[in-house]
């Protein structure tokens with residue numbers, strides 16, 4: 001990526017603007033009743049935001065849709081708010097409790113107050129192959145992010161951990177380890193896709209909510225891909241940063257789209273890299289796709 005667009009914090013590649021305001025982000029004050037949604041970008045963050053918001057609003061879709069997803073749930077960074085760098089953080093500080101916040105930070109860069117306050121955190125992870133493809137398209141269509149270059153270049157940058165938000169491996173493994181110490185619900189995109197109701201129930205229980213069957217049915221329906229794709233509050237059509245004609249934000253929403261992009265050689269390279277770098281963890285992704 002172009003050097004004027006990115007920089008690093010403790011070896012993790014982040015947008016330059018995030019790095020410039022790093023001290024403010026690091027000093028962010030979490031509150032005990034905050035809920036944090038955390039993920040590597042393109043793992044299903046927006047999906048989880050919609051699920052959490054619907055659960056918090058007892059399945060009331062009107063309340064959930066009162067504003068676009070990124071305004072309802074504050075981002076602990078500034079990417080979305082290019083014009084005012086501190087808007088994300090400032091707005092988060094002003095938000096009434098109980099707050100739901102969102103971050104893409106790797107575990108070692110999470111502002112320490114979240115650990116101190118023992119906040120509930122929901123992490124969502126997605127298999128590396130689909131995650132690469134989804135991120136590639138996102139960087140193509142998001143004017144606020146560096147140009148990803150060619151698919152071949154992007155693929156290598158990603159595997160080497162030199163992409164935005166750092167190494168996918170460090171991210172998913174780091175949060176996986178943290179879940180043994182802190183109140184973290186660790187979810188997988190693939191599970192939510194295959195068993196939406198079961199996974200939504202998990203989130204509900206984790207948040208200490210008890211919603212009846214009908215409400216759950218409603219949440220499953222309103223958070224399904226096609227409904228979210230047609231919902232301007234969740235598909236980012238209102239964002240001027242995203243050029244949806246290059247690639248829609250709600251792009252495909254499937255498991256296994258990587259097969260349309262990976263060459264045989266890239267698949268072998270990824271499998272080998274994956275075996276090597278996932279050798280030291282109990283975390284595993286179903287590799288049937």
Ligand code: A3P
Nearest residue numbers: 042043044045046047134224225250251252253
């Ligand atoms: P694709 O690019 O593979 O389609 P994030 O919100 O973390 O940026 O992740 C975006 C990815 O999640 C996109 O993946 C998007 O289509 C997918 N997604 C969003 N909502 C979804 C839903 N309700 N069901 C399935 N996938 C969803």
